[in-house]
Structure formats: C-alpha cells, structure tokens
Amino acid sequence: MIAYLSGTARSAAADSVIIVSGGVGRLVTVTPAHAARLRDGMEVDLHTELVVREDSLTLYGFEAADERSVFRVLLTVSGVGPKLAMAVLAVLGADGLRSAVASEDQAALTTVPGIGKKGAARMLLELTGKLPAGGIGLPGTAAAPAVAPGDQVVDALVGLGWKQTQAEEAVSQAREATPDAAVPALLRDALRTLGGRL
Structure with missing residues (x-):
C-alpha cells in the first residue's frame, strides 16, 4: 500500500501528474483543480490511495x-x-x-x-453519519496558485468532460455574475450554468 508520496511534479495533465521520487515516476490521479495548480519541478506531498482492480492499479492523490x-x-x-x-x-x-x-x-x-x-x-x-470530521491539509501544498482562478476552473471542467469552449463560456458567465469569486464558488457557478450536462 502506498499511503503517502513526496517528490517532484512532472507532466501534469488535466487530472493526473507524475511524481518523481527516488528516481521512480509514479502516475497519480488528482482532481482537475489540483492538477491545474501543479507545475513541473514543484515539490509535492500527497496522501494517496491505491485502488486495485482486476485489470489495473491506480494511485489517487490528495492534498489532505x-x-x-x-x-x-x-x-x-x-x-x-x-x-x-x-x-x-x-x-x-x-x-x-x-x-x-x-x-x-x-x-x-x-x-x-x-x-x-x-x-x-x-x-x-x-x-449519513459516515463522513469523518474535517481535517487539515499538508503544509507546503497550499502555495499560492500560479494559475488564474478562471483558468483553473476551465481546466477542471475540461477534466470533468466538457469541451474547452463550453467551459470557457460557462466560466465567463460565472465571472460576470461574481467577479471576485474564488475557485470553489466559480466552479459551482459554472456548473450551474452548464446544468450538470456533459
């Protein structure tokens, strides 16, 4: 079981990143918003969960x-x-x-x-009654994002299956309604605009 991974980010995609540690690169699936904040060469600490299926082994990574x-x-x-x-x-x-x-x-x-x-x-x-109480993220993973909130949300929506043009239009409408919205609020507003349809 790989429960924790610390290393250097490489090749971040829409919903994954390669974490290089000890000369070995591990492909880790993350949320689109998390992937959008990662840059090549960034030091990353992730809590991980290895999901084993009959035909695959997939490592999922989390900031907390x-x-x-x-x-x-x-x-x-x-x-x-x-x-x-x-x-x-x-x-x-x-x-x-x-x-x-x-x-x-x-x-x-x-x-x-x-x-x-x-x-x-x-x-x-x-x-109901099963979710754990709130936790605290890892220090060192909460650095200021290098990507504008709107771009992060567009990347997140594309990672969830919408087309780039759909995502950009939804984010534009959401920003008009709430210009100073942070990423989570902007993502929620954009999803409402899209109506939850792929």
Whole structure:
C-alpha cells in the first residue's frame, strides 16, 4: 500500500501528474483543480490511495488526509467508483460534501456529473453519519496558485468532460455574475450554468 508520496511534479495533465521520487515516476490521479495548480519541478506531498482492480492499479492523490478519508467513504456507496468519487471531490470538496449530506441537499449532489436524483438520494442515505470530521491539509501544498482562478476552473471542467469552449463560456458567465469569486464558488457557478450536462 502506498499511503503517502513526496517528490517532484512532472507532466501534469488535466487530472493526473507524475511524481518523481527516488528516481521512480509514479502516475497519480488528482482532481482537475489540483492538477491545474501543479507545475513541473514543484515539490509535492500527497496522501494517496491505491485502488486495485482486476485489470489495473491506480494511485489517487490528495492534498489532505481528510480528502483521502472522504474518498474512501465515497467508495463504500453503491454505484460509486473511484472516478465518480474524484468528481464529487472536484466539484464539492470534502467540506461541501459534508454540508450537502448534513442538510440533505440533493441539488448540490446532482451538480456532480454522473449523479442524478436517484443517485443523490442513495448517497445521502448511505453517507449519513459516515463522513469523518474535517481535517487539515499538508503544509507546503497550499502555495499560492500560479494559475488564474478562471483558468483553473476551465481546466477542471475540461477534466470533468466538457469541451474547452463550453467551459470557457460557462466560466465567463460565472465571472460576470461574481467577479471576485474564488475557485470553489466559480466552479459551482459554472456548473450551474452548464446544468450538470456533459
């Protein structure tokens, strides 16, 4: 089990990055917003989860142990696999998911691509009382992003399956409505504009 990885970022893509440590490069799947903040040569510390399938081994990376804990709980929900669990974290974040579950907010859950009303209802039922309390991120991974918030959100939306032009238009509309919005709020507004449809 690879539970923690510290090394140098290389070749960040829409939703993955190669972390080089000890001369070995490991491909790690991360959320699109996280990937957008990574630059070649950046030192990175990740909490990780290795998901073993019959035909694959996939390493998922998280900035905080709390995110990994929430990811693990999401995998216990019927019909939720690693990709959908990462989409939940990309759109809502760990705290946003807690808030949605605590307030039984199905609408918030349906903003995640791949989750409809029935899936949201099932998630609320199965997650109630199971999510861990909030955690603290790793020092050293919260450096100021080198990418503008709008660009981060566009990258995140493209990573979630929308076309570049759709993502740019949605972000533009969201920024007009709330010019000073931070990345999470901008992402939520852009998703509302897109209507949760791929």
